[in-house]
Amino acid sequence: MTRKSRLAIGAMLGAIALGTTVAMAQAPAFFRIGTGGTAGTYYPVGGLIANTISATGGGVPGLVATAVSSNGSVANISAVNGGSLESGFSQSDVAYWAYTGTGLFEGKGKIENLRAIATLYPETIHLVATKDSGIKSVADLKGKRVSLDEPGSGTLVDARIVLGAYGLTEKDVKAEYLKPGPAGDRLRDGALDAYFFVGGYPTGAISELATSSGITLVPIAGPQADKLLSEYQFFSKDTVPAGTYRDVPETQTISVNAQWVTSAKQPEELVYNIVKAMWSDSARAALDAGHAKGKLITLENATNGIAIPLHPGAEKFYREKGVLKQ
Secondary structure, eight states, X not given: OOHHHHHHHHHHHHHHHHHHXXXXXXXXXXXXXXXXXXXXXXXXXXXXXXXXXXXXXXXXXXEEEEXXXXXXXXXXXXXXXXXXXXXXXXXXXXXXXXXXXXXXXXXXOOOTTEEEEEEXXXXXXXXXXXXXXXXXXXXXXXXXXXXXXXXXXXXHHHXXXXXXXXXXXXXXXXXEOOOHHHHHHHHHTTSOSEEEEEEOSSOHHHHHHHHHTOEEEXXXXXXXXXXXXXXXXXXXXXXXXXXXXXXXXXXXXEEEEEEEEEETTSOHXXXXXXXXXXXXXXXXXXXXXXXXXXXXXXXXXXXXXXXXXXXXXXXXXXXXXXXXXX
16 A cells, blocks of 8 residues: 555545544533423423523534423422433422422432522412401411312422411311312302412412402411521522402512532533523523513522522532632
């Protein structure tokens, strides 16, 4: 073989190797976001975020992010822990219970690899009562017919915590364990005095109740609420503005947060780049225009109400931006 042939073959092999390296560098990375049912809020918000962080949306080069419909917080955390999802949305209280092995995860072991990417928006604790119930405070629930939500729900655990702050247990009320839909129906029919619901406002079912039957929103405020906030990091103060529901004045309450969580096993650089893309100017415009809850998703609130460790990639970004103190 002549020297010229050897050089030609060498050049050809070098080009093949370079092409392979480039192809490998450009191989897409997939990042799934577990959300909730397609009719809820998690799914469309997840789709918005997936679009903003994907390479095609001007986000992380080579990243393909997708929103995946799921059964919600508990299912998402289990999937992240098992590795069938890279990330997912969860209520802040559910994330805390999973990480600590308490609440809904009592006796199931701690999910110690769970990490937070960002707080998204508040999910308000509504205590809905009939107009003529005479219920002005949580303490007034004593002896009343109250739905605390169904067994296995995060709302039931939160309702027990709220009752406890006011010196009550579920034995002090005539407790029922209904989903929000049936609870609203029973309230309308006069078979229930009040029910707990956790979700962003305005909620369609409560709006309909307020219009058709009239309701009262019972405040969760004062020293009892302050004690809750000091004891449970996943709660935050919240206010339902006047007029959110027909003839209902401004009401002080508390909320948990919708949060984006992942696993400690996800690479620091990848999560850093995802968080950086999420808080870009183009992402801001997409969130503002894409969904009513999008405007509530802000960098300033990104670390509010987080009761589990931040992922190191997210923490690095928030420290650089001054959201977390050095």
